[in-house]
Structures are given as C-alpha cells and as structure tokens.
C-alpha cells in the first residue's frame with residue numbers, strides 16, 4: 001500500500017513482505033508535481049518483491065530483498081528517489097548576489113589560510129567558500145548559487161547530498177560505524193553487486209579509504225601475483241600522493257617529490273598516445289598506435305631487468321586534461337602485456353563508476369584489466385575506494401591483508417552500495433551517454449567557432465577544452481586557461497582548471513538544459529578572453 005504522510009513533498013510507500021515486517025520507501029517530490037492521489041492510484045506490483053509507482057516527475061521503483069536477505073542484511077527504510085530530485089534546488093541558477101568571491105568568502109578564506117597551508121591552484125585562483133550543495137547546485141557563504149561542473153573534484157557524481165546516499169550513510173552512522181575488516185551486511189551486498197556489474201571475472205575485492213591507498217594496494221597485489229617488482233606507467237598520468245602512486249605519476253618541478261630521489265626504484269615512465277599531440281605518427285600525420293606499442297616492447301626488453309609486474313595507466317587522463325587514447329590503444333596494449341606476462345592495471349579512480357557512461361571506462365574498448373581501482377564517484381563524496389583483481393588472482397590477495405582502519409567500514413560501504421544502486425535506478429549510464437553526445441557536439445562547434453580552442457575531448461561527462469595561441473603551432477595558452485576559469489566562475493560556474501586545458505566533470509545526473517547552460521557560460525568567457533587578447 002502507498003501511504004501519504006500528509007505532506008505534499010514527502011510521500012512514503014510501505015510494503016508488507018509476507019507477514020514479517022513493513023518496509024518503507026521515501027519518495028521526495030521536490031517539484032511537487034505529482035499529487036498524492038496520482039501516486040495512490042498508480043502503485044502496482046510488477047513482479048515478486050517489486051513495488052512501483054509513477055508520478056509526473058518520474059517513477060518510483062524498488063525491489064525488496066527476500067525475507068532471508070532482509071533478515072541477514074538488516075537494511076530497512078531504503079529511500080528510492082525520483083530521478084529529478086535535484087531540480088528544485090537548481091531553479092534559477094546561476095544566481096549571483098555579490099561579485100564572487102564575496103566579502104564573507106574573502107574574510108573566511110583569509111582567516112582559514114592563516115593556519116591552513118598548501119591550497120591547490122584551483123582555490124588560489126578563485127578563493128570562494130562554499131557552505132551548501134544540493135544536486136547540481138553549490139551555494140557559497142555569500143549566498144551566490146553556482147552551477148556545478150566539477151562534482152567536488154570528480155567525486156559527487158550523483159549530485160551533492162543525494163538523499164539516498166546521505167540516508168544510507170546516516171543509517172549506519174547510527175547503527176555501526178566500524179568493525180575493522182570483519183564482514184557486515186553492507187559488505188556482503190556490495191561485493192556481490194560489484195561482482196555482478198564488473199566485466200569478466202573482476203571480482204576479488206579489497207576496500208580502502210582514498211584513491212592513493214587503493215593504488216598502493218594494486219601495486220602490492222601486482223607484486224604478490226607476479227613476484228615481480230618493476231612497473232611501467234605513463235607521462236602525465238596521476239595516481240595519488242603516496243610513494244608508489246607518486247612513483248607511477250607525473251611529478252612537478254618544485255613539488256616535494258622532486259627534491260632528492262624522486263621515484264622508488266624499478267618504476268619507469270613512457271609516453272602515451274595523445275591524438276592531438278602525437279609523438280609517433282604515420283606518414284599522413286595521424287597518430288600511430290602501433291609505434292607506441294613497438295616502443296613499449298623495446299623498452300620492456302632493453303630498459304628493464306625483465307621483471308615488470310604491471311603496466312599502470314589511467315584509462316583516460318583526468319588531471320592530464322581529459323585526454324582519451326585512440327580506440328585501438330588498450331586492446332593492443334593488453335595483447336602486449338599478455339605476451340610478457342605483465343598485468344594491466346587500470347586506475348579507474350577518476351574515470352570509473354559512470355563518469356564516461358560505462359561502469360568502467362575500459363569497457364569502451366572491451367578490454368578487461370587484471371587490476372582495477374575505483375574511488376571518487378564510488379562513494380559519491382564519502383571516502384571509500386576499492387581495488388579489484390581478476391578471480392584467478394584472488395588467492396594472491398591473501399598475501400596482502402585488506403586490514404585498514406577505515407577501509408570497508410559500514411558507513412563507507414553503504415555510501416558505495418547506495419551509489420551503485422542509484423546509477424542503476426536512475427538510468428545514470430544512459431543519461432551520461434545521451435547528454436555526453438550533446439556535450440561533444442557543442443564542444444566540436446566551439447572548436448570551429450573559436451580561434452583559441454585548439455582541441456576538444458571527452459567521453460560521457462569527462463570533458464576537456466584545450467586552449468592554444470595558434471591552431472597551427474598548437475602553442476599552449478596558459479594565461480587564457482586561467483582567465484577563462486576565473487571569468488566563468490564569476491558568472492556562476494563552479495569548475496576545475498588545469499593550465500591550458502579546461503576540464504569539466506559535471507554531476508552525472510545533469511540534463512541537457514543545464515549542460516547547455518554551463519557550456520554557454522564557458523563560451524562567453526572564452527569569447528571575452530579572445531576579445532581582450534585581440535583575436
């Protein structure tokens with residue numbers, strides 16, 4: 001039976017499973033466009049254990065666990081959301097009441113940085129202070145409301161404070177916060193869910209609490225599986241800030257890692273294919289993937305001691321500027337790795353769990369890695385990450401204990417489980433594919449229309465605009481990158497700079513209307529910079 005709690009915006013569905021217990025689903029109708037009567041009239045049982053109801057702003061659907069799973073899982077009161085829950089808070093954005101960063105932001109920033117040190121360039125360039133986030137909307141302490149094109153930092157991919165995910169965390173925050181690496185009901189459900197959604201037999205899992213520790217675990221796993229100690233990774237990839245991750249990653253001159261010995265022994269870097277700036281080309285100037293692969297093969301033979309455990313890569317470079325390799329790159333690389341018994345380690349911390357329209361970015365190329373890491377979108381803002389290897393290597397994970405103070409705690413895994421469920425329930429992958437096509441079509445047009453837009457790149461909601469001084473020479477236009485970032489932010493777009501490549505990672509719930517709005521703000525900013533720079 002569906003139950004109207006008497007509030008226009010909060011309708012709860014109760015369903016009796018057998019004679020045992022009542023479950024509750026909360027369906028918030030932020031737009032208030034579905035009346036209680038509509039909901040009351042429409043529930044129907046689709047199949048055993050499933051209840052559904054349709055309102056004007058979406059469909060409520062929930063499959064209840066069996067009595068046994070319910071008893072063992074103990075999860076009750078699971079909120080299932082209308083997929084447009086975020087639209088009410090987005091009304092009227094961007095809405096700027098002061099020139100940002102406003103007076104309260106400036107004051108707060110000044111007091112904080114008296115003690116807090118080491119801010120990223122993103123914050124230094126635009127020292128705004130946020131106090132609220134809902135869906136695709138961020139509100140600063142001066143009351144300015146921004147359209148979010150960053151998802152935190154590729155993190156809150158299902159929207160800020162998604163009610164189902166926040167609800168799941170709150171539920172376990174009141175029930176069981178930590179039980180070391182003992183099994184608990186959410187862990188049981190999450191590992192089964194991951195085994196079901198990941199391709200091949202990627203199903204041996206460990207949980208951690210940030211991306212870099214998951215990557216470290218992947219390196220340990222590669223050593224445990226192969227007994228080898230050398231690793232190859234790529235220029236301009238990023239994998240985190242602990243020693244093995246840093247050893248696989250780009251280092252910046254002046255960064256602390258560049259003082260003294262910079263990489264752990266046995267870690268090597270090679271160039272990876274960037275279609276806009278290819279190093280190896282065919283006679284016609286197009287990128288030649290085979291020459292990259294041949295170079296790697298020669299490097300394995302000549303530049304290592306023949307003990308390479310894994311090739312570690314981001315499927316697409318996030319920090320490097322949303323750079324995707326040619327379609328044939330990963331299938332060919334996997335073949336090379338297999339030839340030499342080298343594991344392919346895909347670091348999907350940034351690209352995974354829907355960002356590019358697939359659960360894993362590697363799915364675009366039908367290539368199943370041997371090791372994979374997830375983070376960021378995995379818990380939609382709650383610090384939770386995972387390292388997964390193929391089933392055949394699972395026993396080797398016994399050599400690297402999964403014990404971790406925070407990894408796998410019930411709150412964290414509840415956030416991850418709820419996030420994966422939201423991706424399915426709200427049709428997120430389909431939305432990312434569809435709106436992603438719109439994004440790319442608009443970006444291509446921008447490339448044609450603007451002299452400083454040298455290249456545009458992306459898949460799904462992982463997007464980039466590369467600014468150049470001249471389309472022939474492709475000289476990076478760093479200053480324009482900084483100015484466009486600041487101007488668009490001032491107009492009400494919260495986003496991410498990366499030198500001359502403007503990066504975008506909007507929440508995956510975004511529709512075409514807001515996607516177009518964000519690109520309008522960016523295009524206005526680009527046009528202003530072009531005018532000011534005499535183009």
Ligand SMILES: Cc1ncc(COP(=O)(O)O)c(C=O)c1O
Pocket residue numbers: 210211212213215238239240241314318319347348349350351375376
């Ligand atoms: C691909 C990739 N791997 C690992 C990391 C490190 O994650 P964390 O900052 O959670 O340690 C990042 C962070 O940006 C990343 O982009």
